[in-house]
Ligand SMILES: NC(=O)c1ccc[n+]([C@@H]2O[C@H](COP(=O)([O-])OP(=O)(O)OC[C@H]3O[C@@H](n4cnc5c(N)ncnc54)[C@H](O)[C@@H]3O)[C@@H](O)[C@H]2O)c1
């Protein structure tokens with residue numbers, strides 16, 4: 210087998226930050242990207258958000274990482290070149306790429322615009338592209354991507370605060386729609402007020418839901434209500450509060466990144482209530498069956514969204530003025546940012562200023 214030579218396997222020089230092993234420490238990395246193909250869009254990366262999945266992945270917490278690993282799937286930038294067959298984009302356009310850069314384009318899921326559930330879906334990083342090369346993410350200066358997996362960032366959205374919508378935004382928007390939790394009058398719970406959770410509150414409010422944030426940190430109450438627009442707040446460790454709220458929610462979206470009990474959450478649901486898991490803890494959760502039977506309740510999951518829905522989400526965000534609350538950082542701060550993210554010390558998403566600070 211030919212040794213993997215990231216710097217030489219493709220013609221376009223690229224520079225980014227890579228983890229080399231499961232210590233997860235990110236360091237400068239020279240690699241390369243393919244030449245712009247007929248259907249490809251090449252763009253200069255301007256900002257990239259830091260998702261908790263990046264943290265799981267640099268440390269190989271899900272057991273699927275390959276190294277060197279360039280994370281980043283909340284990527285926004287400006288188009289610098291398009292292939293001869295590209296129809297949707299031109300040089301200068303503001304674009305984004307999220308968690309996927311490829312799929313088979315012919316299975317039932319792809320035909321139904323849910324490429325995110327295609328068995329051959331190709332992740333933006335630590336995946337294997339059609340040509341056999343490793344995919345590298347957006348903690349890097351340049352991206353080349355098939356136009357089908359590129360979305361347009363509406364002019365009304367600032368690029369930096371829109372970047373997290375490419376993953377966090379669609380991950381909350383899609384289950385709200387699919388599980389019918391997008392209707393006025395719905396009472397929705399959102400568990401975990403982190404990167405995903407805080408944009409979830411904004412989308413759900415814009416759809417007309419009544420939103421209760423459920424969190425372990427009482428300190429987040431004021432911000433949840435005053436800054437993000439939640440209607441109420443429950444401290445999940447407070448037995449009295451949780452008991453008083455039993456049977457009040459139509460649905461819950463659980464964004465928690467670590468193992469936690471779901472029994473108390475199921476108790477908060479009304480009859481026929483739905484608990485949707487989007488957080489991805491590294492170990493399985495315990496599933497109590499009786500509380501589900503008693504009330505015909507549902508536990509489901511959801512993973513990002515398809516390309517059509519991702520564009521729809523961005524257009525919805527532009528219309529309703531929804532962006533993430535961000536802390537913009539320079540590339541050399543990224544290891545500190547990861548440590549802070551691990552402790553939940555971020556309001557509410559780190560975004561790397563790639564254009565200004567990622568230099569070879
Ligand atoms: N399903 C998907 O498509 C999808 C997409 C993106 C991210 N994710 C996953 O969702 C999770 C959240 O991502 P994020 O970027 O919002 O992370 P984040 O770190 O910004 O937020 C996670 C939230 O969970 C809380 N939390 C952590 N441990 C907890 C515990 N033991 N009990 C209660 N609360 C706890 C934190 O305080 C924080 O508010 C991660 O596991 C990530 O990998 C899934």
Ligand SMILES: [Zn+2]
Pocket residue numbers: 260261262263282308376377
């Ligand atoms: Zn993500």
